[in-house]
Amino acid sequence: MxxxxxxxxxxxxxxxxNGETHxxxxxxxxxxxxxxREDMGLTxxxxxxELGECGTCTVLIDGEPQLSCLVLGxxxxxxxxxxxxGLADGPQPHPLQQSFAELGAAQCGYCTxxxxxxxxxxLDEDPNPPRDRIRExxxxxxxxxxxxxxxxxxxxLAARRLKDPKAEPSREILRGYEV
Amino acid sequence: xxxxxxxxxxxxxxxxxxxxxxxxxxxxxxxxxDAGPTAxxxxxxxxxYPNMKRRHQTPKTLIGLRRVEGMRGxxxxxxxxxxxxxxxxxxxxxxxxxVKAAHPGLWxxxxxxxxxxxxNMGTLGGNICLDTRCNYYDQNYEWRRAINFCxxxxxxxxxxxxxxxxxxxxxxxxxxxxxxxxxxxxxxxxATGEREIAAHELYRRDGIHFLSKRPDELLTEIVxxxxxxxxxxxxxxxxxxxFDFPVLGVGAWASFDGPVVKxxxxxxxxxxxxxxxxxxxAKSLVGTRLxxxxxxxxxxxxxGPAKPVDNTDFLTRWRKEMTKVYVKGALEDLRGS
Ligand SMILES: Cc1cc2nc3c(=O)[nH]c(=O)nc-3n(C[C@H](O)[C@H](O)[C@H](O)COP(=O)(O)OP(=O)(O)OC[C@H]3O[C@@H](n4cnc5c(N)ncnc54)[C@H](O)[C@@H]3O)c2cc1C
Ligand code: SF4
Ligand code: FES
Ligand code: FES
Numbered sequence: 001m002x003x004x005x006x007x008x009x010x011x012x013x014x015x016x017x018n019g020e021t022h023x024x025x026x027x028x029x030x031x032x033x034x035x036x037r038e039d040m041g042l043t044x045x046x047x048x049x050e051l052g053e054c055g056t057c058t059v060l061i062d063g064e065p066q067l068s069c070l071v072l073g074x075x076x077x078x079x080x081x082x083x084x085x086g087l088a089d090g091p092q093p094h095p096l097q098q099s100f101a102e103l104g105a106a107q108c109g110y111c112t113x114x115x116x117x118x119x120x121x122x123l124d125e126d127p128n129p130p131r132d133r134i135r136e137x138x139x140x141x142x143x144x145x146x147x148x149x150x151x152x153x154x155x156x157l158a159a160r161r162l163k164d165p166k167a168e169p170s171r172e173i174l175r176g177y178e179v
Numbered sequence: 180x181x182x183x184x185x186x187x188x189x190x191x192x193x194x195x196x197x198x199x200x201x202x203x204x205x206x207x208x209x210x211x212x213d214a215g216p217t218a219x220x221x222x223x224x225x226x227x228y229p230n231m232k233r234r235h236q237t238p239k240t241l242i243g244l245r246r247v248e249g250m251r252g253x254x255x256x257x258x259x260x261x262x263x264x265x266x267x268x269x270x271x272x273x274x275x276x277x278v279k280a281a282h283p284g285l286w287x288x289x290x291x292x293x294x295x296x297x298x299n300m301g302t303l304g305g306n307i308c309l310d311t312r313c314n315y316y317d318q319n320y321e322w323r324r325a326i327n328f329c330x331x332x333x334x335x336x337x338x339x340x341x342x343x344x345x346x347x348x349x350x351x352x353x354x355x356x357x358x359x360x361x362x363x364x365x366x367x368x369x370a371t372g373e374r375e376i377a378a379h380e381l382y383r384r385d386g387i388h389f390l391s392k393r394p395d396e397l398l399t400e401i402v403x404x405x406x407x408x409x410x411x412x413x414x415x416x417x418x419x420x421x422f423d424f425p426v427l428g429v430g431a432w433a434s435f436d437g438p439v440v441k442x443x444x445x446x447x448x449x450x451x452x453x454x455x456x457x458x459x460x461a462k463s464l465v466g467t468r469l470x471x472x473x474x475x476x477x478x479x480x481x482x483g484p485a486k487p488v489d490n491t492d493f494l495t496r497w498r499k500e501m502t503k504v505y506v507k508g509a510l511e512d513l514r515g516s
Contacts, residue, residue: 029193031228038188050191051229052297053422064270065296070228074198075243118296139421140294 013077017042018086026073033057035073036083044084044113048142055141058114059083065118065140084113087120095161096120096154103169105154107145115141119155127159191319193228194237200246204368204399207247212370212395214240220397222266222305225297230310234320235332250304250399257281263401265304270295272303282403284411284430288357291415294422304398307355307365307378311348311386311452312424313490315339331387339490347488348386349449355382356430356448357413358401359456366400367392375402379446382453389452409434412512414505416449418492425449426491426498429481431509438468445477445506450485450498457481460506469514478507 010025017040026039033050036042036059048054050069057069060082087094096116099105106112115138122129122137129137134155135148143151153173160167199214201207211218219238221227222245230236244250250266253275261281263272272278272289279286292298292306315329315338328334331346339347359379366375376391383391392398411432417423428448434441443461446454460480467473485502489495 027195028198029195031193034190034192047188047190050232052225052293055294055296058296064299066300067225067296070224070300072193072198072224072243075224075245137295140296 011074013074015073015076015079015081017081018083024073028072028074030073031069032059032061032071032073032076032081033068036068036081039073042083042085046110046113048110053142054111055118056111056114058117058141060117060121063121063124065121082117082120084116087116094120094158095165096123096158099154099157099161099169100151103150103154103157103173105146105150111141111143111145115143115151119158123155123159123162127162129155129159131156191232193231194234196238196241198241198243200243202246203248204250204397207242207244208368208370208395208397210240210242211397214242216394218242220244222302223268223300224305225293225301226305226309233318233323235310235316244304244397253278257403257406260405261403263303263403265307265398265401266302267304269293269298269301269303269306273298281406282361282411284357284361284413284432285354285403288353288413288415288428288430291413291425292353303354303401306352307358307381307398307401308390308392309350309352309355311346311389312351313339313346313348313386315490316348339488345384346386346452347490348389348452349487349491350382350389350451350453351424351449353413353415353425353428353448356428356446356454357411358430359446359454360430360432360444361409361411362404362432362444364402364404365398366402367396368399369393369396371395373399379454379456384451384453386452407434410513412509414509414512416498416501416505423492426493427485427487427501427505429502429505429509430454431506431513433464433469433513440464440467440469445481445509447481447485447502447506449491450487450502455484455486457484457506459483464510469510474507474510474514477510478503481506 011028012025024039026035036045046056048056052067052070057067058065059068062080096119118141134152157169199210218240220242251264253263255262269289316331330337337343363378364375414429415425416427426449430446433443443464445457445461448454460477463477482502485499487495487498
């Protein structure tokens, strides 16, 4: 790759990602997804369909879940972006990450970054969402592994833990329901 | 390493373009006029960017409307006629209590679009100007090349109706049939002037030239009719409750004299390159109280104008059959509310 000509007409922008302001140079036709993954090395945000049809590339832009595959990097100038890398508090995983891991809400994990961020936006807005609200809020994120139930249960557990860090999952959730 | 080349990962990339970010409607209109036919405006990008990745459209200049002042938000009163800026996101409309209370039909149509995340990005203006859709068109470049393309883009045959002179790609906007039915008006601005048209005048029954709007015209405002004793509703058929475009949409409107229908309009979406008026069905409702017989008769009459072709999800015959069921449901909404 040494022989490559210098890339023409890159844009230089400031964007705020996970609380830090970065100066990034990238080609103007790049999506935020490409900028994050290729120009900033933040590969936690996954690329799936790249057409808006799966939700795995979801990030928070000014607190709102949006699809990074359908927004230009340069449209994000001055905006506050949160990716999955920004969820944990230092070494301490976010309660959502913790409960997803504990309850098997991530299997292959491909959908997980997007679902975590969509869930975070929901809990920021409604700390006590009923199941229907969770289902609605996550209806733009496809998961081909879990069947969603584990995901809903994990979001509910995280909601409880955000109020009471000691909250535990119910026996039914861990062991199944008796019939 | 971070910052390494683009071609290492297989990704669908946007075609290249120059990006302009006007701050006023006048500047945007002037830029659009200056850049000519190879320019395109972009609102939320949720329709245009996928199309650019599939190389349906490859604009040389993109005029981003997100920083234009005065194109966002809802103003006015329901009784005087609400005015909506085209850059208002679908989520903002959905959360607008006035819209929800005064225009439940529009609210339902907006709420049914795509997914909550896409509604955070997509705008009403983009939805109104949405590209038409077809199973042979909404595919990536390689797929389309493998069938030697089609008339709508890069080719010259229509694979749905090889004898057809016009492309039959489907009008797939959820708000279009509703806005046509309630008689919304659209304000268009170009560098050389402005005009207002009825929503139904925007659409043409041609999957390629599906808008009567000139390419240099911007949609700058959507004007809803004053609320005075009329009701509206929207019904949508699709496979999944999220993500999917309509394969049939029913926008219905009626004004009343007490319980008696004074006037009615029904527009069908996703059965043609433009929203289709079911005029006879609507006329048959005048003077009725939307009693079950009247609803059944109108639903049968709406079956005729629905002319889906085999280019979306589901069997064509079934989609046509469902017109009766969905029109019936819509008319029951109007009676019930
Ligand atoms: C997975 C997926 C599912 C979807 N499901 C649905 C669905 O169920 N129903 C539905 O109706 N849509 C659906 N959409 C399409 C789209 O998301 C919405 O229609 C959205 O409202 C488009 O708005 P936008 O602002 O993103 O448009 P953009 O992509 O920005 O623009 C769309 C077109 O309108 C033109 N345009 C935009 N604003 C103006 C303006 N002010 N003046 C002149 N021209 C303008 C653009 O040039 C472009 O040609 C879906 C999209 C995806 C990716
Ligand atoms: S209707 Fe025919 S011309 Fe139009 S997009 Fe489909 S195959 Fe192409
Ligand atoms: S990669 Fe963005 S929605 Fe699938
Ligand atoms: S865990 Fe595999 S797609 Fe969701």
